[in-house]
Amino acid sequence: LTHFSLIIILAGSLIGNIWGFKAYISIPEGESINAVVLRESNQMLNLDFEIRLDKFKEVKYPGSQITKEDTSEVTIFEKDREVLKKAIRINHPLQFKGISFYQSGHGFIPPRPGEGKAELEIIPKGNGSRGYRLQIAEGETKQIPGTEHRVQFATFIPDFGVGEGNRPISRSDQLNNPAVQVNIYRNGKLSFQGWSFLRYPDFHGSKDDTYRVKFIDYLGGRPYTGLQVVKDPGVWVVWTGFGFLVLGLVFSFHFRRRSSSDKRLKEIGGKND
Numbered sequence: 338l339t340h341f342s343l344i345i346i347l348a349g350s351l352i353g354n355i356w357g358f359k360a361y362i363s364i365p366e367g368e369s370i371n372a373v374v375l376r377e378s379n380q381m382l383n384l385d386f387e388i389r390l391d392k393f394k395e396v397k398y399p400g401s402q403i404t405k406e407d408t409s410e411v412t413i414f415e416k417d418r419e420v421l422k423k424a425i426r427i428n429h430p431l432q433f434k435g436i437s438f439y440q441s442g443h444g445f446i447p448p449r450p451g452e453g454k455a456e457l458e459i460i461p462k463g464n465g466s467r468g469y470r471l472q473i474a475e476g477e478t479k480q481i482p483g484t485e486h487r488v489q490f491a492t493f494i495p496d497f498g499v500g501e502g503n504r505p506i507s508r509s510d511q512l513n514n515p516a517v518q519v520n521i522y523r524n525g526k527l528s529f530q531g532w533s534f535l536r537y538p539d540f541h542g543s544k545d546d547t548y549r550v551k552f553i554d555y556l557g558g559r560p561y562t563g564l565q566v567v568k569d570p571g572v573w574v575v576w577t578g579f580g581f582l583v584l585g586l587v588f589s590f591h592f593r594r595r596s597s598s599d600k601r602l603k604e605i606g607g608k609n610d
Contacts, residue, residue, distance in 0.1 A: 358382065360566040364390040365446055366559045369414070373566045386434070387414040391422075393443060393560040407440050409562040425564065435568055442563035445512045447495055451475055453557030455490050455517045457533070460549040468549075472556065478522075485523070492518040493555070497534065505532070512555070519550045 360373035360382060369389035372381045392410040397403060406426060413421040413433055423431045431438040447453070453475050460468035461484075469482045478489040492505075497516035500506035505518075514536060521529035533552035534540050 357567070357569040361441070362388075362564050362566060363444070363561050364388065364409075364411075364564070365561040366390050366393050384436075385415070386420075388412070388438070389414065390562055393562050395443060395560075407443055407562070409440055409564065411438075425562075437567045437569075439565040439567065440562070441565045444561050444563065445495065445510065446559045446561055447510050448557035453493055453555065455493065455552060456554040456556065457488070457490070457517070457519065458551040458553055459488055459521075460551065462547050462549075468551070470553065481521070486528075487522045488550075489520040489522070490517060491520050491530075494518075497532070512558075515552070515555050517552050517555075521548055521550075523547075 358373075359376045361376060362370055362373050364370055367390065369387045371387045372383045374380070375382055389412045390409060391412055394408040394410070395404055396406045396408075398405045409425040411423055411425060411431065412419055413423075413431075421431075421433060425431050425438055425440045427440050430440070451474065454472050455475070456470065456472050458468040458470050459481050471479055471482075471488070473479050473488065473490040475490050475493055478487050480487050494505060494507045494514075494516045495510055496508040496513040498506050498508040498514070505516075508514075512535075514534065516532050516534045518530070518532055520527055529548050529550075531550065532540075533550045535552045535555060538551045538553070
């Protein structure tokens with residue numbers, strides 16, 4: 338039985354290697370795909386259904402930038418007909434038609450230049466925590482309510498860092514450390530210029546204390562999810578083989594122990610005679 342189980346396990350592995358595949362996909366939020374990229378060859382493999390990313394959610398540990406959980410809410414379509422909705426999480430894959438989709442990563446697709454918007458809170462000096470909230474597009478200038486001053490959303494950096502010569506750079510195109518450069522003009526002259534950070538809203542990156550600017554939110558771009566895609570038609574054959582292997586080991590141990598006990602009893606009986 339033990340040798341037979343090893344043959345079954347080997348057969349299951351061969352079935353998976355021949356008729357199965359390992360691939361990956363990246364799906365922007367709101368879009369659908371019907372093909373995957375094979376890991377070994379980087380070739381596209383078409384599917385007979387579509388998978389759409391409806392919503393991607395990232396939850397971080399409180400007070401930390403470490404990801405606690407990623408969730409991809411997806412919908413499966415066959416011939417333009419919705420057949421399944423599922424939330425994919427770590428250790429909670431989507432299984433459909435023998436194919437498993439595992440949550441493996443995520444990222445951010447930045448907007449094209451000029452399309453992103455920032456939500457800012459402009460707090461004048463002496464107003465305590467009372468400020469003015471406004472949404473402003475990159476490169477746009479708006480008047481601060483109740484004043485003659487104007488604010489400009491000058492630059493957005495998704496992953497702020499400092500390069501050579503203390504020059505601001507983006508270390509990646511992901512929202513790891515989003516920052517905006519804000520200019521404020523009084524009577525047509527620049528009076529405030531500084532950086533504000535989404536992760537650190539209380540940071541005040543300017544020597545000019547006329548205003549304090551809080552970066553509240555960034556509107557623009559889209560998240561995408563990364564999924565590992567696995568098809569292994571031989572997996573149940575392998576598990577069946579493991580089942581026979583366990584049974585074989587149990588029977589082997591049981592009968593060997595019983596045979597040893599019977600032999601010992603015969604030896605004891607022979608001595609008594």
